[in-house]
Amino acid sequence: MTTDKITFLTNWHATPYHAPLYLAQAKGYFKNEGINVAILEPNDPSDVTEIIGSGKVDMGFKAMIHTLAAKARGFPVISVGSLLDEPFTGVVYLKESNITSDFRTLEGKRIGYVGEFGKIQIDELTSHYGMTPDSYTAIRCGMNVSQALIDGTIDAGIGLENVQMVELEEWLAVQGRPKSDVQMLRIDELAELGCCCFCSILYIGNEKFVAENHEKVRAFMRAVKLATDELLADPEKAWKEYVNFKSVMGTELNYKIFERSFAYFSSDLKNVARDWAKVTNYGKRLGVLNEDFKPNYTNDFLDWALHGESGNPTGDQKRMVELQKDVAACGGFRRLKLELATAKA
Numbered sequence: 001m002t003t004d005k006i007t008f009l010t011n012w013h014a015t016p017y018h019a020p021l022y023l024a025q026a027k028g029y030f031k032n033e034g035i036n037v038a039i040l041e042p043n044d045p046s047d048v049t050e051i052i053g054s055g056k057v058d059m060g061f062k063a064m065i066h067t068l069a070a071k072a073r074g075f076p077v078i079s080v081g082s083l084l085d086e087p088f089t090g091v092v093y094l095k096e097s098n099i100t101s102d103f104r105t106l107e108g109k110r111i112g113y114v115g116e117f118g119k120i121q122i123d124e125l126t127s128h129y130g131m132t133p134d135s136y137t138a139i140r141c142g143m144n145v146s147q148a149l150i151d152g153t154i155d156a157g158i159g160l161e162n163v164q165m166v167e168l169e170e171w172l173a174v175q176g177r178p179k180s181d182v183q184m185l186r187i188d189e190l191a192e193l194g195c196c197c198f199c200s201i202l203y204i205g206n207e208k209f210v211a212e213n214h215e216k217v218r219a220f221m222r223a224v225k226l227a228t229d230e231l232l233a234d235p236e237k238a239w240k241e242y243v244n245f246k247s248v249m250g251t252e253l254n255y256k257i258f259e260r261s262f263a264y265f266s267s268d269l270k271n272v273a274r275d276w277a278k279v280t281n282y283g284k285r286l287g288v289l290n291e292d293f294k295p296n297y298t299n300d301f302l303d304w305a306l307h308g309e310s311g312n313p314t315g316d317q318k319r320m321v322e323l324q325k326d327v328a329a330c331g332g333f334r335r336l337k338l339e340l341a342t343a344k345a
Contacts, residue, residue, distance in 0.1 A: 005036045009060035012045045016258035019242045023227040026245035033219035046115040052206050053077045059205040064279050065198040069288045071296040076207035079297040081269040084201040088161035090186040097155045103129045112141035112148050112157030120286050162260035170253050197275035217301045235333040262333045270306045271297040
């Protein structure tokens with residue numbers, strides 16, 4: 001093993017929104033930076049932070065809430081950048097289930113979740129709506145929430161708007177049913193969080209590895225930033241290059257997931273301080289973080305100008321809903337036009 005090697009563990013098998021990572025590999029950007037990146041895929045997404053925290057792997061992808069919780073549990077991980085900003089996350093269900101926009105209609109239902117924090121989130125929400133964790137049946141589905149809904153083994157499940165919602169919409173279309181038959185109760189709205197950032201997907205690293213390999217981490221981030229820039233400038237070309245490198249991506253469903261993920265890609269890869277503050281407070285509310293917990297992130301490895309934070313994040317979320325509805329109906333690649341001051345964070 002050469003000293004320029006970085007091992008990188010994804011948060012699941014190759015997925016459309018992993019494109020910047022695989023493109024940086026395919027186009028030789030890691031090599032150009034003098035690093036050799038070995039991309040690994042986990043058998044179980046729940047193991048990712050533990051594997052990285054234990055030092056068995058150097059870096060990887062993980063959602064913000066899981067990155068915080070891992071640190072709180074003694075697994076030394078730190079976020080060095082963002083891949084996806086605030087993808088809509090919630091309880092996904094089909095209209096036939098008799099669930100509505102009223103959270104209380106989940107009473108007596110079977111709810112699927114990926115990892116333990118999904119259950120913690122639902123359990124915590126029940127108290128807000130006059131229910132208890134015994135008011136529903138929790139079923140751990142891993143990453144197979146969509147299939148569990150299709151099979152009828154659950155009535156609802158936690159998923160992402162740009163992944164599970166797309167999978168279910170396409171399944172409904174094949175059945176000759178309207179795509180609107182799949183609905184989502186957004187957790188950020190239910191919990192009054194003001195953001196969906198708890199499921200922002202991050203570039204994380206083992207703290208010891210990051211501390212001892214500053215230049216390697218900077219080189220890695222420069223490579224994925226270049227791939228991200230090119231993806232945002234020409235998504236059609238980037239998708240073709242991704243499929244050429246990773247042929248399993250070459251399906252109509254994956255293309256639609258890529259379209260729906262496009263608006264969420266972070267353009268400057270920064271960790272957003274406002275989001276980290278909100279999710280840290282949310283973690284304390286869930287009981288997974290101590291009151292004195294300090295968020296584990298840094299922007300020190302991003303060697304470019306970073307955007308200022310939005311002055312109207314709630315308005316951005318509302319506009320994102322409409323934008324994603326349009327992409328769902330018409331396809332294409334669209335992003336919010338944010339007027340942000342440029343400043344080094």
